[in-house]
Amino acid sequence: MSDEQVEEGATADEAVEAPTGPTAYGVPVVDASGQEVLHPSPDTWLETVTALKDDGFCMAIDVTAVDYSAHPGRTDLPDGVQPERFEVVASFIRHDDGRRVRLRAQVPESDPVVPSLFDLFPGTEAMEREAFDLVGVRFEGHPDPTRILMPEDWNGHPLRRDVAMGRIPVQFKDAPAPR
Amino acid sequence: MTEPSTADVAESVDAPVMGDPVPGDPVPGDLGSAERVLRRDDTSAVLRLSEAEAAVLAGDPDDPPTGTADDQRMILNMGPSHPSTHGVLRLMLEMEGETVLRSKPVIGYLHTGMEKTAEDLTYLQGPTNVTRMDYAAPLFSELSFSLAVEQLLGLEVPPRATWIRMLMCELNRAASHLLFQATNGMDVGAVSMMIYGWREREEVLRFFEKVTGLRMNHNYIRPGGVAADLPDGWQDDVRRLLELIPPRLDEYDTLLTGQPIFRERLQGVGVMTPAEALALSATGPILRSTGYAWDLRRDQPYLAYDEVEFDVIVGTHGDAFDRYAIRLNEIRESLRIVEQILDLMPDGDYRTQDKKVTPPPRARIDESMEALIHHFKIFTEGFHVPEGETYAAVESPRGELGCYLVSDGGPKPYRMHIRGPSFVNLQTLPHLMEGGLIADGVAVISSVDPIMGEVDR
Incomplete structure (x- = not known):
C-alpha cells in the first residue's frame, strides 16, 4: 500500500526534477569536490540505498545528521531539491572499484523521520542511534531507537543549532585562594 | 633462547599477505553468510x-526474584x-x-560533546579538539580533519609536509599497536606484556615529544601542513627506533605467539565471517582478520602511500588470535614504511605558503604592519573556508577514520562529524561474544581494541 504512495511521490518529485541536472539511481547527483553526492528524499531513501546495495555497495560507512537551521540560503543543493532544516547524510563504499557515494536527504522539521537502514546494513544501528540522540532525527523501523551517547533521561538533542554551547566561566581575578 | 618464531605467525595466520594492489578481489573465495x-x-x-x-x-x-530452576x-x-x-x-x-x-x-560515559565543541573552534584550532578523540592514535584524527579542511580549501600541501605526516602516522600506528600488545597481553593473563608493550611505546612517544613537544594530543598535523619541521638529527632518532623495536617484536613472538596458553586463550575465540564484518561496517584489523584484504592505504591511497611498499596483513579465521597477529605484523609493516620514508623524505616547506592559512613568519611581523594585522586576523578570527561539505577518510590503527565537514563559508566548521572506527567496530562485540564464556568475552573486548575517547567523543 505504502509502496504505491512512495512510487507516486517519487514520480512527482522526478517531474519537478526532470528538466534539471544529472541523476544516478533515480535521484539527483552532484559532484562535491570530486565526491559523488546523491540527493534522495526521505521517501526515496530506502529505494536508493537498496539500489546501491544491489549495485555492489557492500558497506555503510557512516550515517549522521546535520541541523541546517543556522545556515539559510545554501547553494550546494541541486535544482529541484528543497532545503529543509535537517539533513541525514549517509556514506557507502563499493570495494571492487573503491567507489564512494554520499546520500543527503532533506528532512523537514515538522516530521523528522527517515526509514532505518538496519535491514539492509545492520552496521548502521549505532550510527542511526547517534544521529537520533544528537540531532533528533528519527529512524523508522530501527530495532532500538534509544539514546546512545547522552543519558537516557536527557531532554533535547545537543547538536541542534538552537541548543547553546555549554561554557564554564573562567575566573581571572579575585579567584578564591586554593586554601 | 629460541629462534624468534615469526614463522609461527605466518603459519597460523596462513599469511595470505597481499603485495601489489589487486583491486576487485579483496577476498579470495566465499564471504560467508551475514x-x-x-x-x-x-x-x-x-x-x-x-x-x-x-x-x-x-x-x-532486597527482594530478589525467585526464578524456577x-x-x-x-x-x-x-x-x-x-x-x-x-x-x-x-x-x-x-x-x-x-x-x-x-x-x-x-557507551557515552566519556561523551564530552566534541562535535559540538568543534563548531565553536576555528579551523586552525580544530585539530586540538579532534586529537583528543582517539588518544592512542591522535595523529590520525588530526590528519583526517586537516585533509577535509584542505579539500574544502582546494589546498595543495607541500611534499615534505605530506611525507612528515606519513612518517608520524606510521610511527603512531606502531605506538598504538604496541599499546594493544600491552593491554591484550594483560587482559588474557600475560601480565608482564603490559610492561613490555608500554616500554616500547614510550620510545616512540619520546620521539613524538621531540618533534611535537607533546607525548599525546599533539596538535601537530594542521590544515596546510604540520606545525613545525622535524628537528635536526631526526633521522638518527628514527633509525634508533628502527633498530630497537624489531628485536623486541621478536621477543613478543617468543613470549606470546608461540605460547600454548596464550594461543589457547585466543584461537577460535570471537569468530566472525567476512560477510558479517562487512554488514556490521567493521573496518581495520577486525575486517582484515576475516581474510578480507581492505586497507585504505593500499586501496584508496592518500598522502603518498602509493609511493611506498608495504603489505596488507590479513588473517584467515577471523578470531581473536588473528587480530592479535595482524596488529603485531602491522607494526613491522609500519616500520618498513618508516624505513623507506627515511630515504625518500623530500626537502622543502613543512607547511603551505598560501598566506590565507599560514601566518607570516615572526621576523616579518616586526617589519610590517600588514603582516602584524594578518597574523592577528588568522589567530583571532581564523581563515574562512568556502561553503561546501566533504568527507575525508584515513586508515587509522582501528579502521576507517573519517571526517565529515560542513562549511557555511565562515571561519568555523558549521558541522564536524568524526566517523570513529572504534565506535562502529564496537557493534561487533555482541556477535563476537554470543555463545562464548564470559572469560572469553574479556579476550574479545581486548581484540576489538576500542578506544573509548573515540567511541564517545
Missing part, C-alpha cells in the same frame, strides 16, 4: 534493553569501571551460567 547479524528479534545477539527495563527485570535488590538466565552488569573494559565501556550481559547469550555495549 544472516547472524541481520536478526532483529529476541534471537539477536544484541540485547536491546533499556536502563528502565533492566531495572524492572532486576527487581527490588529452569530459568537460570540473569542480566549481569560489567563495567564501566572494569579493568578489562578499556576505559569506561559498560556491558549488559544476559548470562546462562558462564555462557554469554545476548549483550549490549552501553
Whole structure:
C-alpha cells in the first residue's frame, strides 16, 4: 500500500526534477569536490540505498545528521531539491572499484523521520542511534531507537543549532585562594 | 633462547599477505553468510534493553526474584569501571551460567560533546579538539580533519609536509599497536606484556615529544601542513627506533605467539565471517582478520602511500588470535614504511605558503604592519573556508577514520562529524561474544581494541 504512495511521490518529485541536472539511481547527483553526492528524499531513501546495495555497495560507512537551521540560503543543493532544516547524510563504499557515494536527504522539521537502514546494513544501528540522540532525527523501523551517547533521561538533542554551547566561566581575578 | 618464531605467525595466520594492489578481489573465495547479524528479534545477539527495563527485570535488590530452576538466565552488569573494559565501556550481559547469550555495549560515559565543541573552534584550532578523540592514535584524527579542511580549501600541501605526516602516522600506528600488545597481553593473563608493550611505546612517544613537544594530543598535523619541521638529527632518532623495536617484536613472538596458553586463550575465540564484518561496517584489523584484504592505504591511497611498499596483513579465521597477529605484523609493516620514508623524505616547506592559512613568519611581523594585522586576523578570527561539505577518510590503527565537514563559508566548521572506527567496530562485540564464556568475552573486548575517547567523543 505504502509502496504505491512512495512510487507516486517519487514520480512527482522526478517531474519537478526532470528538466534539471544529472541523476544516478533515480535521484539527483552532484559532484562535491570530486565526491559523488546523491540527493534522495526521505521517501526515496530506502529505494536508493537498496539500489546501491544491489549495485555492489557492500558497506555503510557512516550515517549522521546535520541541523541546517543556522545556515539559510545554501547553494550546494541541486535544482529541484528543497532545503529543509535537517539533513541525514549517509556514506557507502563499493570495494571492487573503491567507489564512494554520499546520500543527503532533506528532512523537514515538522516530521523528522527517515526509514532505518538496519535491514539492509545492520552496521548502521549505532550510527542511526547517534544521529537520533544528537540531532533528533528519527529512524523508522530501527530495532532500538534509544539514546546512545547522552543519558537516557536527557531532554533535547545537543547538536541542534538552537541548543547553546555549554561554557564554564573562567575566573581571572579575585579567584578564591586554593586554601 | 629460541629462534624468534615469526614463522609461527605466518603459519597460523596462513599469511595470505597481499603485495601489489589487486583491486576487485579483496577476498579470495566465499564471504560467508551475514544472516547472524541481520536478526532483529529476541534471537539477536544484541540485547536491546533499556536502563528502565533492566531495572524492572532486576527487581527490588532486597527482594530478589525467585526464578524456577529452569530459568537460570540473569542480566549481569560489567563495567564501566572494569579493568578489562578499556576505559569506561559498560556491558549488559544476559548470562546462562558462564555462557554469554545476548549483550549490549552501553557507551557515552566519556561523551564530552566534541562535535559540538568543534563548531565553536576555528579551523586552525580544530585539530586540538579532534586529537583528543582517539588518544592512542591522535595523529590520525588530526590528519583526517586537516585533509577535509584542505579539500574544502582546494589546498595543495607541500611534499615534505605530506611525507612528515606519513612518517608520524606510521610511527603512531606502531605506538598504538604496541599499546594493544600491552593491554591484550594483560587482559588474557600475560601480565608482564603490559610492561613490555608500554616500554616500547614510550620510545616512540619520546620521539613524538621531540618533534611535537607533546607525548599525546599533539596538535601537530594542521590544515596546510604540520606545525613545525622535524628537528635536526631526526633521522638518527628514527633509525634508533628502527633498530630497537624489531628485536623486541621478536621477543613478543617468543613470549606470546608461540605460547600454548596464550594461543589457547585466543584461537577460535570471537569468530566472525567476512560477510558479517562487512554488514556490521567493521573496518581495520577486525575486517582484515576475516581474510578480507581492505586497507585504505593500499586501496584508496592518500598522502603518498602509493609511493611506498608495504603489505596488507590479513588473517584467515577471523578470531581473536588473528587480530592479535595482524596488529603485531602491522607494526613491522609500519616500520618498513618508516624505513623507506627515511630515504625518500623530500626537502622543502613543512607547511603551505598560501598566506590565507599560514601566518607570516615572526621576523616579518616586526617589519610590517600588514603582516602584524594578518597574523592577528588568522589567530583571532581564523581563515574562512568556502561553503561546501566533504568527507575525508584515513586508515587509522582501528579502521576507517573519517571526517565529515560542513562549511557555511565562515571561519568555523558549521558541522564536524568524526566517523570513529572504534565506535562502529564496537557493534561487533555482541556477535563476537554470543555463545562464548564470559572469560572469553574479556579476550574479545581486548581484540576489538576500542578506544573509548573515540567511541564517545
